[in-house]
Amino acid sequence: MRSHRTPAVQWGRVAALPRVPGHPLPICAHAAGGPSRDVVLVSAIITVSLSVTIVLCGICQWCQRRLGKRYKTSLETVGTPDSSRGRSEKKTIKLPAGGKAVNTAPVPGQTQQDESDRKTEPHSSVSDLVNSLTSEMLMLSPGSEDDEGHDGSSRENLGRIQFSVGYNFQESTLTVKIMKAQELPAKDFSGTSDPFVKIYLLPDKKHKLETKVKRKNLNPHWNETFLFEGFPYEKVVQRVLYLQVLDYDRFSRNDPIGEVSIPLNKVDLTQMQTFWKDLKPCSDGSGSRGELLLSLCYNPSANSIVVNIIKARNLKAMDIGGTSDPYVKVWLMYKDKRVEKKKTVVMKRCLNPVFNESFSFDIPTERLRETTIVITVMDKDRLSRNDVIGKIYLSWKSGPGEVKHWKDMIARPRQAVAQWHQLKA
Numbered sequence: 001m002r003s004h005r006t007p008a009v010q011w012g013r014v015a016a017l018p019r020v021p022g023h024p025l026p027i028c029a030h031a032a033g034g035p036s037r038d039v040v041l042v043s044a045i046i047t048v049s050l051s052v053t054i055v056l057c058g059i060c061q062w063c064q065r066r067l068g069k070r071y072k073t074s075l076e077t078v079g080t081p082d083s084s085r086g087r088s089e090k091k092t093i094k095l096p097a098g099g100k101a102v103n104t105a106p107v108p109g110q111t112q113q114d115e116s117d118r119k120t121e122p123h124s125s126v127s128d129l130v131n132s133l134t135s136e137m138l139m140l141s142p143g144s145e146d147d148e149g150h151d152g153s154s155r156e157n158l159g160r161i162q163f164s165v166g167y168n169f170q171e172s173t174l175t176v177k178i179m180k181a182q183e184l185p186a187k188d189f190s191g192t193s194d195p196f197v198k199i200y201l202l203p204d205k206k207h208k209l210e211t212k213v214k215r216k217n218l219n220p221h222w223n224e225t226f227l228f229e230g231f232p233y234e235k236v237v238q239r240v241l242y243l244q245v246l247d248y249d250r251f252s253r254n255d256p257i258g259e260v261s262i263p264l265n266k267v268d269l270t271q272m273q274t275f276w277k278d279l280k281p282c283s284d285g286s287g288s289r290g291e292l293l294l295s296l297c298y299n300p301s302a303n304s305i306v307v308n309i310i311k312a313r314n315l316k317a318m319d320i321g322g323t324s325d326p327y328v329k330v331w332l333m334y335k336d337k338r339v340e341k342k343k344t345v346v347m348k349r350c351l352n353p354v355f356n357e358s359f360s361f362d363i364p365t366e367r368l369r370e371t372t373i374v375i376t377v378m379d380k381d382r383l384s385r386n387d388v389i390g391k392i393y394l395s396w397k398s399g400p401g402e403v404k405h406w407k408d409m410i411a412r413p414r415q416a417v418a419q420w421h422q423l424k425a
Contacts, residue, residue: 160181162276163177165272166270172233176226178211178223179222183219187257190336192216201239201240204239244282245279262277290389291423292309300413310355310356313351314351315377317351327380328355332373390425
């Protein structure tokens with residue numbers, strides 16, 4: 001028998017072997033078997049790694065979507081008509097009627113405060129008005145204050161706004177001037193607000209103009225003029241001038257303060273007409289969020305305030321089933337800083353819950369004037385972010401009802417002073 005020598009096997013390739021008579025070929029197969037197993041093992045590892053990577057990416061994307069829904073309101077910013085405006089720059093937007101709206105430069109010498117990161121607002125209040133104001137165009141008389149009186153003297157005071165409106169027939173231009181506001185309610189923890197005004201010509205909801213933000217001012221002066229140029233008179237009288245006053249908030253949704261609407265077919269536009277109008281609750285449901293009964297008890301010797309959350313009534317339904325799962329958060333604030341938080345239990349599926357829970361806060365007397373107690377009624381949601389039903393700010397500088405409750409508490413030490421409060425957006 002002839003002897004033969006098997007060639008050496010190198011990684012990745014097999015040397016050619018001569019055909020040996022009477023000897024089967026599994027010699028080559030056996031020689032290549034080692035590399036084949038390694039290749040299969042490497043392929044399996046790569047496949048498993050890719051599968052794990054895909055699963056992790058899917059989980060990350062799901063988390064991002066969840067977090068995006070949660071923080072979308074507070075993180076997204078959209079440019080507004082004055083978002084990049086300089087001291088004397090004009091801003092124009094085109095209107096469906098073929099005209100354009102121009103925000104002219106403010107009065108020289110007046111202090112200006114630009115804001116470039118206004119937050120978008122929900123348009124539910126504007127949408128609600130579109131359907132209801134058609135009939136009001138035949139009923140409202142903007143030349144008098146009688147249209148404000150039907151709400152009764154018990155309606156919450158939201159302040160008032162001064163503005164003027166007129167039409168230039170030669171230039172086909174509608175002029176709206178926002179002058180000032182007075183006695184606006186405080187929306188911030190510091191007992192003040194950062195108001196600005198949005199201007200619409202309903203039923204056009206897509207285009208709006210805005211004034212500048214006036215920082216920490218409950219009696220702001222704007223004196224800003226807005227021109228709607230190239231706007232035919234026959235189309236102007238079909239519109240409703242809608243002004244919405246809001247409190248600017250850098251880190252969350254802007255809070256609505258109040259609104260005014262005037263059908264332009266009821267206004268003599270041949271010359272500039274000036275109006276003082278009381279602000280009404282915005283139509284986004286902020287006026288119908290329910291009420292909360294609570295009591296305050298101040299103990300000057302112990303330097304403490306006891307807040308008793310008693311009950312609520314007619315809360316706004318936040319769930320699909322037409323109900324809510326309310327609970328109450330109580331924040332102690334000092335100079336816009338959160339000091340302490342406490343909360344009640346959750347009342348399942350109830351729009352008229354009874355809590356009867358008391359919370360005590362230590363407040364030194366010298367800090368009392370800079371202290372704010374923020375009470376928030378929340379709707380508990382197991383699968384998503386909890387919803388805010390309404391808020392109450394109690395301090396020396398809050399709204400009229402809140403200030404009255406605070407002063408009554410100081411005037412009657414060691415006594416529980418109870419009062420109903422309307423929840424605000």
